[in-house]
Amino acid sequence: MRPLLLSLALLVAAACSSTAPRPPPTDRFVYPAGLVYRSVPGSTNGVLYVASANFDRCFDDGTLMAVDLDRVGADDTNRLPALGSASGAAVDITQLNVAPESIRTIPSYAGEMALWERTDGNAPRLFVPTRSDGNNVYYVDVPEPTRLCSGDGCAEGRVSLDDVPGSANDVPRAPAPFGVAVDTGGDLWVTHLDPADAPEESFEAFRSYVVRLSGDAPSVSSDNFVTLSTPDLPMGGNSVVLDERYVFVTGRFTGGVTSLSQRFLVRVLDRTDTSRLIDPGLDVGFAALDARGLALTERVASRPQRLYVAVRAPDSLLLVDVQGIESTSDTPRLTVVGSVPLPSGPTEVRLVPRGATRSELVVVSCSAAGVVAIFDPDVGQVVAQVQVGNEDATETPQPFGLAVQQQGNAARIFTSNFGDGRVSVIDIPDLANPQLARLVARLGTRQDLVGSTTCQEVQQ
Incomplete structure (x- = not known):
């Protein structure tokens, strides 16, 4: 009887192990992706919203954190320096000190993130596309800068871009939602990385969309899907930006998924007539494999x-x-007027305004190179390349998301290091001299040192 009892005990232990909850950590980031910076009256450094993608599925969920940048660090000698005041080596700040009300679990595989600052007096709302089961767009209200929604009538929820009322033959749907943009009126647009085959898993009749949602009351039907596919133009979709009338979408190469060899760099949609899909032909003037941010x-x-x-x-x-x-x-017209070589793996792009008399600085995260590059249009070249990881690191930090804080004639750049699990902080003390940009801090604990060990322990 003893061997039988032992076998039953082992089965019970295995079952408990496989179903035991694996909550994500609340004291560090796990494959951080989307970032949003928010200036807060009365705060020196403001608040940084960070979406953790939980890319290796070590935990049950990803996280969304509202990080009070005035509170990070262990003591006065390990705080985030005031913008432009840092000297010496970058400081590693491992203690985030994020309060429980500043953390929400979200679906895994977060992509970009957008903040809707409402003009009607309601709380701002964060949107995070996620690529895990259900292909959801997660949203949460922010009733206070560091308090993410929890009761009191504020909204928190998700919209699946897989389960679409009115679909036929498994389309429309938006596998792997990724890019997101929202305007002041709450007009929300979401891209997706993987083209949708019809029917699903047939690997035939691939189609791509941009999904248009109401930021105020997110819900989805087949009418929300705006096509990026035409008979004579290839498919794709990565990131999106909005102007008052037109929507601009970049195309990510999908040859490995669909066996299509074609690509596009940018497509333009008319918000007043979403049946109008315009390919400005940028790839004719500049032949690149694909476009990102x-x-x-x-x-x-x-x-x-x-x-x-x-x-x-x-x-x-x-x-x-x-x-x-x-x-x-x-009649929108787009013309390629130049190109600038970048370090390997350019990913996201953000602008730093410098007033009406000077061009905006262009900040680019270069994931494969592990640097953030700064292009000055007034000079016509990349004027700074800032390494965001540790010099002795064996793994590339893979900078991805970007967020910008501006203060007078200075700026602070935040980048999410998808590879090492931290957020790097770069200061530009004088926007007239962007070549002086330097790394001043890294927030969080290095996952390239602890991530795999922690995952093995959790999964046992």
């Missing part, structure tokens, strides 16, 4: 409006002059 400058009379696009193979920053995108114009 992008950023659109403000409209200023003294210089052309410009779209900056991070492209790969060759790894470059594409400079695109944009005309005819006013709300009254039916």
Whole structure:
């Protein structure tokens, strides 16, 4: 009887082990991805919202954290330095000191993130596309800068882009939602990385979309799916930016998934008539494998409006002059006017305004190189490349998401290090001299040192 009892005990132990909860850690990031910075009155450093992707599925969920940057660190000697005041080596700040009300679990595989600052007096709302089961867009209200929604009538929820009322033959749907943008009126647009086959798992009749949602009351039907596919144009979708009338979407190479060899760099959609899909033909003027992040400058009379696009193979920053995108114009025109070589793996793009008389600085996370590059259009070249990891690290930090804090004539750049599990902090003390940009801090604990060990322990 004893061997039988022992076998039963082992089976019970195995069952308990396989179903035991694996909550994500609350004291560190796990494959951080999307970032949003928010300035807070009365705060020196503001708040940083960080989405952890839980990429290796070591835990049951990812996390969304509201990090009070005034509270990080163990003591006065290990705090985040005031913008522009740092000297010497970058400080490693491992204690995040995030309060329980500042943490929410979210689905795994988070992508980009967007904050809707409402103008109707309601609480701001964060949106995070996630690529795990259900392919959800997660959203949460932020009733206070460091308190994520918890009761009191504020909203928290998710919308699946897989389970779509009105679909037929398994389309439309949006596998692997990734890019997100929202305007002040709550018009929300979401891209997806993987094209949708019809029916699912047939690997035939691939289609791609941008999903348009109401930020105020997110829900989905087949009417929310705006096609990126036409008979004569290839498919894809990575990141998205909005102007008052037009939507700009970059194309990510999908040859490994669909066996298609074609690609596009940018497509343009008309918000007033979403049946209008425009391919401006940028890939004719510049042949790159695919495009990732992008950023659109403000409209200023003294210089052309410009779209900056991070492209790969060759790894470059594409400079695109944009005309005819006013709300009254039916004829948007995009023209490639130059390109700048970048370190390997350009991913996300953010702008740092410098006033009406100077061009915006262009900040690019370069994941494979482990650097953040800064391009100055007034100089016409990359003026700084800041290494964001440790010099002795064996793994590339893989900088991904970017967020910007501005204070007078200085700026602070935050980048999520997907590879090493931290957020790096770069200061530009004087925007007139961006070549002085330097790494001043890293927030969080290195997952490239503890991640695999922790995962093995949790999964046992």
